[in-house]
Amino acid sequence: MARKISMKQAINEALDLEMRRDPTVIVMGEDIVGGAGSPGEEDAWGGVLGVTKGLHAKYPGRLLDTPLSESAYIGAAIGAAACGMRPVAELMFLDFMGVCFDQILNQAAKFKYMFGGKARTPVVIRAMVGAGFRAAAQHSQMLTPVFTHVPGLKVICPSNAYDAKGLLIQAIRDDDPVIFCEHKNLYGLETDVPAEAYAIPFGEANVVREGKDVTIVSYGLTVHRAFEAAEKLARDRIEAEIVDLRTLSPIDWDTVIESVENTGRLVVVDEANPRCSIASDVAAYVAEHAFGALKAAPQMVTAPHTPVPFTPVLEDLYVPTADAIAAAVSRIAPRAMAA
């Protein structure tokens, strides 16, 4: 039975269903149980934005509040995963990775390879990403490319509630370390989501809009900006195809290439900073593997190469806008060509 729920609810539901199904699934993080039992708090915080709210009461003892100690508890999640548990650790903001990056980069990501294939590290690290909360430079970054660069990590970034639920269930069942990136500006977005459990396989992009003139590749929040741009472009009789990558590692190159071969034009939209980003990665891959199909140079629409600013007037300029995406399309698919 599908009903409209928010991405935040969908993530909570995925955790609930998997904790019910598998007793080795445990959840840990800062403030997830904080406040439980305190006057004025009937349940527990459920994390700083309440994503895990309600689970503490349902699964006593399986939600572990942590000290403000990311190296220790992210590492403990990784160690527990190597010892047969399936921990889901909430890193709150992915920006905090600097504090515990060794455990992710040098431990979790390396065990399987470095130990000759004999290790399984089924840990999920959930974290908020993205700008738009007026949270300034240390709470707003889109750090997906940093993790995508590291072999041994799987990197997921859903754009809607349906995908978030299915991808998180897949992540929990996956035997490898998964960095699960939740765009904080999408938490409230509601879409149709079935009540039952379902898993969306990794490495399968979603063609969320079909079109013959240009391929727009994106993921996370900017998929929605690409949609707005496509609506504008359609008024100019340019039909954009939108590919939502959904998972960045593994990545579905086949769908990207197939789409570009049909449209002959590529615009990649990435909220991350442009250097060594998902945008530059996709543009390079397409240039290398589908150069013959391209009628124009691939375009990248990204954040500027700056930290995220605080003041609303600047932050609103930071995340790629629908206008910027439409402008990039227009550069390579002018109206005359689309006719």
Place this chain on the structure above:
Amino acid sequence: MPGNPFPLDKPDLLKAYRIMRTIREFEERLHVEFAKGDIPGFVHLYAGEEACATGIMMHLTDVDRIASTHRGHGHCIAKGVDVHEMMAEIYGKVTGACRGKGGSMHIADLAKGMMGANGILGAGAPLACGAGLAAKFRGDGGVGVTFFGDGASNQGMVLESMNLAAVWNLPVIFVVENNGYAESTSVEYATAVDSYVDRASGFGLPGVTVDGTDFFAVHEAAGEMIRRAREGGGPALLECRMIRFFGHFEGDAQTYKAAGENELNRRNRDCLKMFAARLREAGVVSAVELEMIDKDVESLIEDAVVSAKAAPLPTAHDLTTDVYVAY
């Protein structure tokens, strides 16, 4: 025939001797083989520190997990990792414990509860907390033991882990292997406290400092901590003061050590010699019994080196396997 004054029976005493002797022979032989130039990369030798790994590991079974250091060969051997697989791994062969992808600094055998040597100093501490957490959830009585040196003891993640283990009451033993040098830097310079036990108390952990060259001292202190942890009594810290016979890595000229320091240590503070002497003096084992073990161990290590050298190398195909479950 006098009685046995030791807390272990004779078979266990002989087992402990065999483990210490195996570590020593493994390391002394690697020292020789490394100089020949056939072994790639870095090798950090444990010789001189055998009593620590052995004294602790005598209390552990496969259900217990250890997180080791870059100087991990001794921990591996004491935890039961196959010596042939270890040697092949150090030579970068496909028959190695990690199929040649880990090398000396990353030998692991999860089936034996060995969660890996570790090239990142202090990184084993959070992992051991995870092992303790998993054991606690399973209720299998297992413990996690993490080893780190006097140098790595200054890493934030080690201190964070002590706090986490205390807050969650995890069955985790933190073992500081204090050999006096962080690479070339002396512990007096780099660590502001005289005793790591002071740090343990800062996190609410019981702690003990022992002479890490004395097998029985390590064995006794570790035994008490491990028993307590298994029974739900929580984490503890054990500082073992010990001797590193070789340099930080093979090829290290050890210019930071005093003249004659290594020779003096070898003569007066050799944990293996002292252990053997105590067993003989108490009349519990004979020199002949120990010599038989020595001979066994020598042929084991000789065989491990010969087979490692003869073993096949990985192929280009192996370069990209084992990144993902289904890569």
